Amino acid sequence: MKLLLITNMYPAPEQPSSGVFIKEQIEDVQNEIDLEVDVFLIDGINRGKFEYLKSIFTIPYQLSRKKYDAIHVHYGISGLFLLFFRPKIKKFMTLHGCDIQDWGSNFWNVWITKKIIKNVDLVYVQNQKMKSVVEKINPNVEIMPCGTNSSFFAPPPNFNKKAKSDFLILFPGSPKRTVKNYPLFLEVMRTVEELGIQNIQHLCLENMSREQVKDAMLNADCLLMTSISEGSPQVIKEALYCDLPIVSVPVGDVADMLAGIPKCKVANTFDKLELARLLKSTLSEDYAPIRESFMTKNQYNNQYASKRLARRYSEVNDRETTLRVIGNKSLVE
Known part of the structure; x- marks a missing residue:
């Protein structure tokens, strides 16, 4: 399977920690299934908002150059191109919080994201509040928190905190x-x-x-x-x-x-x-x-999310399978 991963956060030499959990997640998925991944980074943080406008043209061009089975977009406005171009392949999207939860100054971000998710096959959100917002627009929504690397973030053996007075x-x-x-x-x-x-x-x-x-x-x-x-x-x-x-x-x-x-x-x-x-x-x-x-709450470990994604991606090339998501239940027909 060939996947185009579209994101506005991903490790780079100047920002090695940015979106590292996305990189680890997709690498874990590759350990589960045969998956070829190309990463398309929209670097709006360092290069400015114009990068999102450029992506309206550059992402369709990338999709025309290579045959992909699916795309997975991280963060709402990273999918801006979907308002103008709708590839005839499976479209997954992961929302991360302030792209769909309106807290005032992010109004336009949320407004655009709500338009975009109408054109997505399956939306992943981080919590119930986000799900309540999304399901009014697109019923195909699931709660799947992004996982964290519990092996890296761990005290070393026989660890003792540094002595300090404060x-x-x-x-x-x-x-x-x-x-x-x-x-x-x-x-x-x-x-x-x-x-x-x-x-x-x-x-x-x-x-x-x-x-x-x-x-x-x-x-x-x-x-x-x-x-x-x-x-x-x-x-x-x-x-x-x-x-x-x-x-x-x-x-x-x-x-x-x-x-x-x-x-x-x-x-x-x-x-x-x-x-x-x-x-x-x-x-x-x-x-x-x-x-x-x-550690008993497995849903927050990166292995949990990667296994769920692997199952979803595996269904893409099953031509006899139609995925419908109603509430928290996944139905395969």
Whole structure:
């Protein structure tokens, strides 16, 4: 089978960690089935939004040069070309969160994505909230969180945190990204100091290699998520596999991820005092086996997603099979 993978995030020399989970996912699928993959990267982050407009012409040209059995698009507007050109092959799409969840300043992004998903055969989303939005437009939708490499994000044998006098709290992203809500994070940090935790520092997970992110997670005391919107945040899964406690606002599928996991808490609101109290409580608790507990939730491991994709891709060349998806049930006729 030949697949064209279209994405706006994928590892490159200048950004080796960007979309690495997509690369690992497709490589895992290749371990399951005979699959030839070409990757078409729309580098809108480094080269600007014009790259999406160019793709209206460059992707159909690529599809005309080589016979593919299917395409798989990651992120809504990466499929902009589907508004003008509809290849007669199977079209899969994975939505990641802010491409379909409207939180204000991403209105046009969401509006365009809703137009695009009408032209897709099967849409994968990260959580139930996203599914509720998509199924009103395209009934062929499934929840499938992107998986994380639990072998890489793991404490080494006999690991001990680096000795330090202060608590270290991680901010999961760049302060420049509005959706990550850095102002609320800072308010919580100030509030927790007012509650009596004076020896506290924070570190932003930006401009780091993957190894540096893992090292930070292994040696931090907690990750605090204050995002306005999320799908199924990779950074939470990575932290849990690194045995790192989490405190989060109620966003994406984080509550499902953290359910039953020790030393991890989800606030009921975006209130800084509630979050500060939860953070203080977490910092006062003794060690608990976070990774061990999270490993039982197989749906967040990259092997789970890759096996599901492998089954779907395998159905593409079965000419006698018609795929229909109704709710969470997959029906093969």
